[in-house]
Structure formats: C-alpha cells, structure tokens
Amino acid sequence: MDSSSSASRAASTVLTRPSVPRAALVVVLAVYALLAATTTAFTASANIVTALPIVAMVVLVLVLWPLRARPLRLGPDAGHPWRAWVIVFSAVVAWELVEYAARGSRADHPTFSSMLDAVNRFYGLKALVFFLWLYLGAAIVRRGGRRQRRARRRAEA
Amino acid sequence: MTSALSYAVWALLGLALLAVWFRSYAPGSSVARPGVLLERMATGPFLRIALVLAWGWMGWHLFAR
Numbered sequence: 001m002d003s004s005s006s007a008s009r010a011a012s013t014v015l016t017r018p019s020v021p022r023a024a025l026v027v028v029l030a031v032y033a034l035l036a037a038t039t040t041a042f043t044a045s046a047n048i049v050t051a052l053p054i055v056a057m058v059v060l061v062l063v064l065w066p067l068r069a070r071p072l073r074l075g076p077d078a079g080h081p082w083r084a085w086v087i088v089f090s091a092v093v094a095w096e097l098v099e100y101a102a103r104g105s106r107a108d109h110p111t112f113s114s115m116l117d118a119v120n121r122f123y124g125l126k127a128l129v130f131f132l133w134l135y136l137g138a139a140i141v142r143r144g145g146r147r148q149r150r151a152r153r154r155a156e157a
Numbered sequence: 158m159t160s161a162l163s164y165a166v167w168a169l170l171g172l173a174l175l176a177v178w179f180r181s182y183a184p185g186s187s188v189a190r191p192g193v194l195l196e197r198m199a200t201g202p203f204l205r206i207a208l209v210l211a212w213g214w215m216g217w218h219l220f221a222r
Contacts, residue, residue: 041222050221054213061209069202072193081189082197084177092170099163108159110167116219133216140208143192144199 025138033131037123057137064145 032053039046074081092112102109120126181188189197198204 036220039220041220047221050216054216057209057213065199065205069200069205071201071204072197074189074193078189079187081187082194084180084188085194088170088173088177091173095166095170104159108163110160110163112167113218115167120219130220133212133219137212137216139192139195140199140212143196144205146196 026135029134029138030127030131033127033134036130037127041120053134053137057141060141061144064141066145 032049036046036049039049096112099109099111106114116129119129177188178191180186181190198208
C-alpha cells in the first residue's frame with residue numbers, strides 16, 4: 001500500500017468519523033426533539049420546549065459570536081458561489097408568498113408551514129423536524145463563531 | 158386541480174434545492190457548500206441578526222404559536 005493512498009484514507013476517516021462532542025450534541029438534540037415532539041402546539045408545554053432553545057440560542061450567540069461581524073470573503077476566483085442558492089431561495093419565498101396570498105382554501109394553496117403542519121401530526125416526523133430545527137440552530141451558532149475561534153487558536157499558537 | 162399544481166411547484170422547488178445542494182459537493186464546483194453559505198450568513202453584520210431571528214421565528218411558528 002503506498003503512503004499517499006493510506007494518507008488519503010486516514011484523512012477521509014477523520015473527515016467522516018464524527019467527533020465525540022458532535023456525536024454527544026446530536027444525541028442530546030435527538031433526545032430533546034423526541035421529548036418536544038410529545039407536546040401539542042398552542043399549549044404552555046409546547047411554548048416552553050420551543051422557547052428554551054430560542055433563549056439558549058440568543059445566549060450562545062451573545063457569548064460566542066464576535067461583537068463586530070467580519071463577513072466571510074471568498075477569493076476573486078470563486079466566481080458566483082451564492083448565485084444558485086439566492087435564485088432557489090428567492091423562488092421558494094416568491095412561491096410561498098403567491099400561495100399565502102392566493103384566494104381559496106389552504107388545502108388548495110398549501111404554504112410551506114401548512115405542509116409542515118401536516119407532517120407534524122405524526123410523532124416521528126415531528127421529532128425529526130424538531131431535531132433538524134435544533135441542528136440548524138447549533139450549526140448557525142458554530143459557523144458564526146468559527147472564524148473567531150480560528151483566529152484565537154492562531155494567536156495562541 | 159389547483160392543489161395539484163401547487164404541490165407540483167413545491168416538488169420542483171424541492172428538487173431544485175437538492176440539485177444545488179448536490180452540485181455544491183461536485184469536485185471543482187463554483188457553488189458554495191451549504192456550510193460555507195451558512196458561515197457567510199452567520200458572519201454578515203445584518204444577515205446574522207436576520208438569520209437568528211428567522212430561525213427563532215420558524216421554530217415558534219412551527220411548534221408553539
């Protein structure tokens with residue numbers, strides 16, 4: 001076995017194997033989502049289990065994110081890396097507004113949230129959607145503070 | 158009939174989103190990966206505020222209200 005193939009295999013193992021803190025985070029978020037999915041919308045318990053992650057998010061953002069934002073900048077040779085995303089998300093928002101404003105019943109003109117309401121009637125699917133929402137929140141917190149952590153690590157080295 | 162059209166458009170939009178997602182992982186792709194996109198939004202001076210507010214609103218709207 002040559003050294004380059006073993007090195008690339010080792011690198012891919014490192015990339016694909018989740019770290020212990022991340023695996024622990026996933027387990028915690030999954031357990032919380034399973035618990036939160038037992039609640040019913042428009043009740044105090046649903047309000048509490050939804051409000052707790054929002055409060056946690058605000059606290060984490062205030063603690064972990066730099067006060068002054070330094071936007072991620074890609075090099076001039078990056079082309080238009082955001083264009084495809086902007087086009088698709090703009091189309092989604094436009095269609096959501098068209099459906100929301102359309103005359104007729106919500107069954108005839110489903111919006112994104114009305115479709116997710118239907119999904120949320122099933123416990124397992126609701127737990128999955130709740131988990132994805134929590135995971136997205138965790139990813140936002142991590143990505144927002146990542147460059148500051150990198151800069152701090154570089155300064156310490 | 159109208160709901161079929163609506164769901165068809167939603168399905169197309171979902172497919173477009175998946176296509177962009179997979180395209181971003183293609184070798185040499187000019188499309189930013191989802192993580193990079195999220196990092197750009199989370200580090201923008203105004204975008205990061207909008208992002209956190211949108212995330213919170215989405216959760217409240219979907220699960221509490």
